Amino acid sequence: MxxxxxxxxxxxxxxxxxxxxxxxxxxxxxxxxxxxxxxxxxxALAASPHHRRTEAGLAVTSALEFSGVPARVLRALKEEGRTSLARALAPALASVIASVLAEAVGDDAVVTTVPSSRAAYRRRGYRPVDLLVRRSGWRPVPLLRVARSPRDQRGLDRAARRANVGGVFVSRPVRGRDVVLIDDVVTTGATLDDAARAVRVAGAGRVIAVTLAHTPRHRDRGA
Structure with a gap:
């Protein structure tokens, strides 16, 4: 040399x-x-668990409120490609997943993620929710797939969101096992409800959901 x-x-x-x-x-x-x-x-990314139910009655536990610092960090991960931020967000998500597995469904439950659209995957080149779950210490089982492409949910009201994602997902067979559905943000819960419908059709037992963040509703803010 x-x-x-x-x-x-x-x-x-x-x-x-x-x-x-x-x-x-x-x-x-x-x-x-x-x-x-x-x-x-x-x-500011320390977990502050929040519990709610969707319109269809699905129990959802969220680690953070989607506002302020958590919202900006999650947007940077998803829209700016700053994948290293997943390590900072993961502890909050990990704590909520662990509590749900311990208290609600048990260690033999299937942990799976709500898949993003094909267009979102092509644009980003990775799946943010899968990345967050892996950084949280779990290996998600790929149960769900997108059967049709919905419109962008942004700007849609509650009824339009529910109609937009109805029948979007199909699931591989689950054969009686409980399922923990994981997504990044819950707003109206319409996407999670359709994912839950799909895994129930596939034979799931109890279904509950976990999200990294929740969008506060008006009554949440009032409280």
């Missing part, structure tokens, strides 16, 4: 410095420069 060759570590460091100069990193939660997630925003 030539005596003028640059050591690999030096090359990596130089590239890192160059990228930091031209594409400065900022905290996903507050925008503080030169840190991916500051200590204050990391603390």
């Amino acid at each position: 030539s005596s003028h060759a640059v050591p690999p570590k030096a090359v990596v460091a130089a590239l890192h410095d160059a990228l930091t100069f031209w594409l400065p990193i900022a905290c996903a939660g507050c925008g503080l420069v030169d840190v991916g997630l500051c200590s204050g925003c990391r603390a």
